[in-house]
Amino acid sequence: MIDWDDAFDNSGYVPGAAAMLERWTAQARAVRVEAGELDIAYGPGARNRLDLFRPEGTVRGLAVFVHGGYWHMLDKNVWSHFATGCLPRGWALAVPGYTLAPEMRIxxxxxxxxxAVSFAAELVPGPVRLIGHSAGGHLVSRMACEGGPVPGRLERVVSVSGIHDLRPLLGTRMNEILQLDTAEAEAESPALRRPRDGLDVRFWCGACERPELLRQTRLISEAWAAPNTFEPDHDHFTIIEGLGDPGSPLTEAFLGAPD
Structure with missing residues (x-):
């Protein structure tokens, strides 16, 4: 029998994961002090707020980063430093918050x-690209599903270490918080749905991830006939750090090669 709690225990298998989160929070705080339009309301909920960072000069488009935390942890304020990867490339970056479980279902x-994506798209002209990490990878993949209520300007979605089949979560202690049932797990699993026609979707994962995350990436990339990348020497946490570097392989996959 598979121990699903162990299968999804990312931080338990990455030494220094807690220190990494503290470092990200400090880096994000420094960026938030310097620049950004913070806590813009996109809905009525207390966490329905987004931060927007704009580049100097002409904007090339809108990038949106959706954070993880298994839908019940963390917030948008940890990730502001990813603006340092997007802004030099001419892209505005929006980082939305969202209501966490168990207050809200997936x-x-x-x-x-x-x-949040539709609201942010009204603030910034040009194409829209989405990137999300872990549970955020699930959320941006849901935006890429057929029939999703997202702007027509959406042109690329990158899911990083995303969870694309929610059914195994039914067997975890975490589900006491998420409160998934079989119907919702199936309905909200991108791997069980069809992708939008004509949308550029890519799946990215650290080669040193837990086996379940590797399986989930292969599962959806095969189901959607979409490319996947397993970046060497990266785990569940180091893999997303590349988004703060304008020249990293991840940033290039998201925004394209530098001019």
Missing amino acids: GEIVREIAA
């Missing part, structure tokens, strides 16, 4: 992210 969180 299907409702999906609708909040759709509202």
Whole structure:
């Protein structure tokens, strides 16, 4: 029998994960002090706020980063430093918050992210690209599903270490918080849905991830006939750090090669 709690225990298998989160928070705080339009309301909920960082000069488009935390942890304020990867490339970056479980179910969180993306797209001209990490990878993949309520300007989605089949979570202690049932787990699993036609979708994962995250990435990339990348020497946490570097492989996959 598979121990699903162990299968999804990312931090338990990455030495120094807690220190990494503290470092990210400090880096994000420094960026927030310097620049950004902070806590813009996109909906009525207390966490329905987004931060927007704009580049100097002409903007090339809108990038949106959706954070993880298994839908019940963390917030938008930890990730502001990813602006240092997007802004030099001419892209504005929006980082939305969302209501966490158990206050809200995953299907409702999906609708909040759709509202956040649509709202942010009204603030910035040009194409829209989405990137999300872990549970955020699930949420941006849901935006890429057929019939999703997202702007017509959406042109690329990158899911980083995303969770694309929610059914195994039914067997975890975490589900006491998430409160998934079989119907919702199936309905909100991108790997069980069809992708939007004509949308550029990519799946990215650290080669040193837990086996379940590797499996989930292969599962959806095969189901959607979409490319995947398993970046060497990266785990569940180091993999997303590349988004803060304008020249990293991850940033290039998201925003394209530098001019």
